[in-house]
Amino acid sequence: MYKLKQMKGQKALVTGGLGFIGSNVAHRLVGLGAKVTVYDACLDPYGWNYANVREIREHVRVVKADTRDFDKLCAHVKGQDYVFNCAGQVSHxxxxxxxxxxxxxxxxxxxxxxxxxxxxxxxARIVYCGTRAQIGRAMYSPIDEAHPTNPVDIYGINKLAGEKYHLLYADVYGMPVTSLPLNNVFGERHQMKHCLYGILNWFIRLALEGRDITIYGSGKQLREYNYVQDVVDALVLAGQSRKAKGRFYSISTRKAMPFLEMARQVVKEVGRGRVVKAPWPRERKQIEVGNVVSSYRKAKRELGWEPRTSFEAGLEKTVAFYRERLPEYV
Structure with a gap:
């Protein structure tokens, strides 16, 4: 089982650091003793939220700036020991x-x-947040790092290009870069304003408000749901590991479940709401990828990482968080 190293006095830049994954990374880095700079463009309708860093506000430097602003990036990359690249457009x-x-x-x-x-x-050790969308529809299962890539939407294509850029810079320039394609991450500090991404968290909001949760089609497609604190550990571990240079790792859970079952478990945990079915909208059906079951074997073998939190435990923690703080996220 892995153990994260202390980072006292080390400097880390987190792009997209006011968003869901970025802010959770920032919390973990502060807990490990790092000097953290949170870098975020604060663009709507994305998930940035100053409430995400409220508990650590005195321990982080917040920079409102866009990754498309090259000069500002140059100024803030200087002197960093780590860069956790969590910024991006994330809606399919x-x-x-x-x-x-x-x-x-x-x-x-x-x-x-x-x-x-x-x-x-x-x-600087750079860790890139990739996405399962880089793969497209599964040709075999479980999906591993050798699986062919054939994204079904623009988001998946551009995120794949982002990963290729990172690995190219590792190969050509010898930069210590690692990529982790992430998959259906849920947990604390995710935006709840809309359903453009983060569907599980959106379902939690609907249930907390006693509303219907709509499932398109049969809901039988298998999915994995990764609890954000496990994902954060994987990102930090990849940054700390010298073995990870120029590598990419599939991050997944111990088991997949039908999409319909996930929705039913949300209703059960919240104690409100109901699940209803509807036909697939055309624009969603066109980019639906079917079953998604991945392997984290390589991450376990090379980094020592494996998920620690069951879906049920992660869901319980997430629901408890939003019961107290939902108004800050809607």
């Missing part, structure tokens, strides 16, 4: 409606970061 549907914006954020933003690091801090 929005990427199809505005592919130029997705390209701008998810490609140009990542190239800016890598070029800034190459020019001014090429030994």
């Amino acid at each position: 549907l929005d990427s199809m409606k505005d592919p130029w914006l997705d390209l701008d954020i998810n490609c140009k933003g990542n190239l800016n970061l890598l070029e800034a690091a190459r020019r001014f801090n090429d030994q």
Whole structure:
């Protein structure tokens, strides 16, 4: 079983640091003793929220800036020991409606970061938050790092390009870069304003408000749901491990479950709401990928990482968080 190293006095930059995954990374880094800079463009309708860093506000430096602003990135990459690259446009549907914006954020933003690091801090350990959408529909199961990539939407294509940029900079310039394609992450500090991404958290809001949870189609497609604190541990562990240089790791859970079962468990844990079914909307059906079952064997073998939190335990913690703080996230 893994153990994260203390980071007292070390400096870390977290792009997208006011968002869901980024803010949870910032909390963990502060707990490990790091000096943290939170870098976020604060763009709507994305998940940035100053409430996400309220408990650690005195221990982090917050910079309101965009990864598409190369000069600002250069200024803040200098002197960092770690860069956790969590910024991005993360909506599948929005990427199809505005592919130029997705390209701008998810490609140009990542190239800016890598070029800034190459020019001014090429030994900073960079960890990139990828996505399961880079794979597309599964050709075999469980999905591993050798699986072919054939994304079904603009978001998946541009996030895959982002990963390729990162690994190229590791290969060509020797920069210590690692990528972790993430999959259906849920937990504390996720936005609850809309359902463009983070569907499990959105279902929690619907249940807390006593509303219907709509499932398209049969709901039998298998999915994995990764609790955010386990994911944060994987990101930090990848940053701390010298073995991870130039590598990418699939991050997953111990078991998958039908989408319908996930929704029913949300209703059961919250004690309100109900699950209803509806036909697939055309725009969603076109980018539906079917069953998703992945392997974390490589991450366990090389990093020592494996998920510690069961779905039920993670769901209980998440629901408890939003029972107290839902108004801050809607």
